[in-house]
Amino acid sequence: MLRAVRERDAYANLVLPGLLRDRRITGRDAALATELAYGACRTRGLLDAVIEAGAGRPIAEIDGPLLDVLRLGVYQLLRTRIGAHAAVDTSVALARTEFGAGKAGFVNAVLRRAGEKTAEEWVAALAPQDPVGRLAFEFAHPVWIAQAFADALGARAGELRDALAADDARPAVHLVARPGEITAEELALVTGGEEGRWSPYAVYLDSGDPGKLEPVREGMAGVQDEGSQLVALALTRAPLNGPDGGRWLDLCAGPGGKAALLGALAAIDGFRVDAVEPAEHRAELVRKSVHGLPVDVHVTDGRASGLTPGYDRILVDAPCTGLGALRRRPEARWRRTPADVAQLVTLQRELLTAAWDLLRPGGVLLYSTCSPHLPETVSVVADAVRRTGAEQLDTRDLLPGVADLGDGPTAQLWPHRHGTDAMFLAALRKP
Template identity: 85%
Template sequence: MRSEGARGQRPSGKSGPSGKSADGTDPVRVVARDVLRAVRERDAYANLVLPGMLRERRISGRDAALATELTYGACRSQGLLDAVIASCAGRPVAEIDGPLLDILRLGVYQLLRTRIGAHAAVDTSVALARAEFDIGKGGFVNAVLRRASEKTVEEWVAALAPKDPLGQLAFEFAHPNWIAQAFADSLGARAGELRDVLAADDARPLVHLVARPGEISAEELALVTGGEEGRWSPYAVYLDGGDPGKLEPVREGMASVQDEGSQLVALAVTRAPLEGPDDGRWLDMCAGPGGKAALLGAIAGIDGCHVDAVEPAEHRADLVRQSTKGLPVTVHVTDGRDSGLNPGYDRILVDAPCTGLGALRRRPEARWRRRPSDVGDLVKLQRELLAAAWDLVRPGGVVIYSTCSPHLAETVSVVADMVRRTGAVQLDTRDLLPGVPDTGDGPAAQLWPHRHGTDAMFVAALRKP
């Protein structure tokens, strides 16, 4: 449960000989607090706000690693942290001022889920409160954190977790119950792996790079970056950490950041067997922000094919254009459900908008933003996009449907409904992921972070009779 990444001792920052600012606060904790505040007040995304803030404040090296650990960890662990805070404060967290709650979450995370000493965790948090508020608020933070430090995380889990097995696991690994239940449902007969799934969501994921076909090989990319070649995608490279944006192959457009599971989805599109020749008309119906479109475009360029990429939001369409610059990809700013494109595509990817439950380890605050009520609207959209793709694919052509979610309503149910209504031929997607083991009973494939080290991508392949 305790992080191996965070340490109590750091080299001094640039603020002074002690690494503290003039008001006694630690710049690393200030960054973490400010990101937590942006997430809470503005629904910001921690993984988008933090890198810019670190650059702006010139925090790098081990200090940046600690700020990242504290920020992402506190976001992921929010449910557990709030239960402990409420118990120690004697009031619901809804009755605690938001700015103070950010500081308390940061402090309790350090106490329970890192190896930072209790003294450092309490003192740095009290300093944050006193610098912004008054001595009274600092005393409140001090009292809550002192009480929190009286138990280990295991003791807090034993004291506060629900007694049912699923609820206890969800609480221990800081997941909402409904998400833990969705994972258990998708695991089916192997629901005993639920602890491993939840633990994988709480672990710091490796950075995955994709080597652009025709520009650089995975072997070359691994040598240049000091990374390790991926296990499943021929284009994947794993990095243990660092800022990938500083790597020369990434800056030069020869590689980019992309989860290996997403790479496998794009590869499934290119590998699916057609009836009749491939005339080279490919479509990415939900292309933003452009990662899969770029990989498809690079392969299309080698094979003499062309990709149309659909994205309804202009700012995301710009991201697709940037990602696919120089590739045989045409970006269309339109809704995939009514794109106006001419039918006759050989291969179509519908990487549909979804709850994103399969990528919670990379989006630390997402688990606390999603609600069970989100699923219904997303399923409606997924079915409409898949139906539109079916109208655009030629007879003998293939539609690949994927989601970054293992939720049964978003995955096998959407596909089963499509097969029932259209007579689609469901291909065994596992054949399109050669060498990747343990992807389920078929015909669709389900990836898992605890089994494959990827996001929990779902992939199904449908061929039009």
């Protein structure tokens, strides 16, 4: 899996389940494989610094396949309870099998040096001295992402350690109970999970493969972060001027989780949802997610959809850097760069403008991102308000019972405060 991520930019969470199934690895072995694979992806920056110190040469001078073995070994030494002797021996044996005795000796030497210090001692020895840089190193984040979190936390930037630590921890699986099919209480009883804190449809699972659960297989429930559930719910709760005519739109629908929840809620009142996704393969994922629901999928660019204006409620869950969901995408933090932001902000503004043109007077648009990064969140919204004269609703009112959402009128969820992905939400009503 590490090789797939390194060589072809594969997504760890898409590759690993298939590998486990192919090799019939289950139970505790599957849990260990998952911990090692995701962990080695997630902590790459820290691991690479320790490997460079142990090897006495830059990472760029170490062959990629050998680097995979070293990262796996150092991760076990510094971040698991696996004994040092076992971690070194299995890594050396793997290197010997793959590359021969010479390379195995190199792996042995590097890992023995890595094992001479604890993780805390390596952080003390190698971390930058500035506070943000040190925390970024300790919790295996690029410095620019740690700084983005600190900026988004604002006056509460003292929470940065907690925010990065939550991002570095293994997240619980969140399920969504499909309204009209099963309640969260029933889903929790069937799956052995625990009802969620914030969404009336959320259930938390500690472990296991959710794809094997009967309610998920039968389409009565799905896998969806509670923060994403709250985004869809906020759109349905926002006060309109005038009656709800039952025309809803999800302008950035792929892969379909929010469209499915909106569709299930729309079905209760006899409403319909249009779901837009430009890529055919992702549109097919949306179709599967919304099967049997009053949702029409359109394969088109949301910036020029050709849809008829007059929607009562529009969700713009815009493509973004995904910095708020890094805990669920272990390799993503090392793949994104600051250069990605400008292009995404342009796309976000264009989608928001297109959605505004499709919204009826008195209708509500909900803008969301799975990123707390200020250029993608409050800056995009402030620009839209300035250009359109939109009425900004206090989005915090649309998340009843959820505390600590920021100063308003926008709302910001955080893993360390809410146990959700770091979703940003802003509700705008058309005069």
